Amino acid sequence: EAGVTQSPTHLIKTRGQQATLRCSPISGHTSVYWYQQALGLGLQFLLWYDEGEERNRGNFPPRFSGRQFPNYSSELNVNALELEDSALYLCASSSGTGRSNEQYFGPGTRLTVT
Amino acid sequence: RKEVEQDPGPFNVPEGATVAFNCTYSNSASQSFFWYRQDCRKEPKLLMSVYSSGNEDGRFTAQLNRASQYISLLIRDSKLSDSATYLCVVNGNTGNQFYFGTGTSLTVIP
Numbered sequence: 001e002a003g004v005t006q007s008p009t010h011l012i013k014t015r016g017q018q019a020t021l022r023c024s025p026i027s028g029h030t031s032v033y034w035y036q037q038a039l040g041l042g043l044q045f046l047l048w049y050d051e052g053e054e055r056n057r058g059n060f061p062p063r064f065s066g067r068q069f070p071n072y073s074s075e076l077n078v079n080a081l082e083l084e085d086s087a088l089y090l091c092a093s094s095s096g097t098g099r100s101n102e103q104y105f106g107p108g109t110r111l112t113v114t
Numbered sequence: 115r116k117e118v119e120q121d122p123g124p125f126n127v128p129e130g131a132t133v134a135f136n137c138t139y140s141n142s143a144s145q146s147f148f149w150y151r152q153d154c155r156k157e158p159k160l161l162m163s164v165y166s167s168g169n170e171d172g173r174f175t176a177q178l179n180r181a182s183q184y185i186s187l188l189i190r191d192s193k194l195s196d197s198a199t200y201l202c203v204v205n206g207n208t209g210n211q212f213y214f215g216t217g218t219s220l221t222v223i224p
Binding site (some may be wrong): 033048082102103105 | 159
């Protein structure tokens with residue numbers, strides 16, 4: 001069974017541009033989570049989508065947004081890029097809510113803003 | 115106070131040693147708990163969920179102490195391949211938000 005996939009692997013943008021990152025969850029998983037991991041820091045929760053709806057977002061400005069498509073794949077958009085947005089962006093999927101809601105991560109997209 | 119706190123280490127242990135990591139969480143209503151392993155520049159991989167009764171998977175044992183609000187991971191007979199960063203993860207229950215610790219670095223030395 002295929003795991004979570006993300007594209008692109010690497011993305012280089014300049015300050016002020018927009019970045020679009022994509023994620024395909026494990027087949028059968030309806031929930032997608034986005035995290036930011038800056039160098040040397042822990043994972044910071046960005047967004048959670050389930051059944052096509054944004055269910056929760058972390059403490060990030062509105063220029064971080066996204067959506068989930070009918071096939072449960074998801075897109076993260078970052079507008080007006082800033083240098084400090086350089087990080088590894090990880091997508092995770094799970095089968096839904098519940099006490100044993102295990103998340104499985106994709107390989108990430110490494111975003112570099114110059 | 116952070117939602118999840120871990121000792122960052124690093125822990126440097128010889129092969130065959132037993133090592134234990136602890137992680138504390140602040141939300142007493144948290145429902146689910148996990149340990150993930152993350153290798154350098156790779157994505158986190160689920161190591162094990164942590165159940166109230168404690169659970170074991172080979173050389174790995176996870177425990178949950180709700181009264182003191184901490185979870186632990188014990189690794190017995192450490193292997194070189196156990197070298198990684200171990201992340202403690204807690205589901206905050208509200209909004210299904212997951213909180214990750216900053217990770218504990220383990221290096222197993224030959």
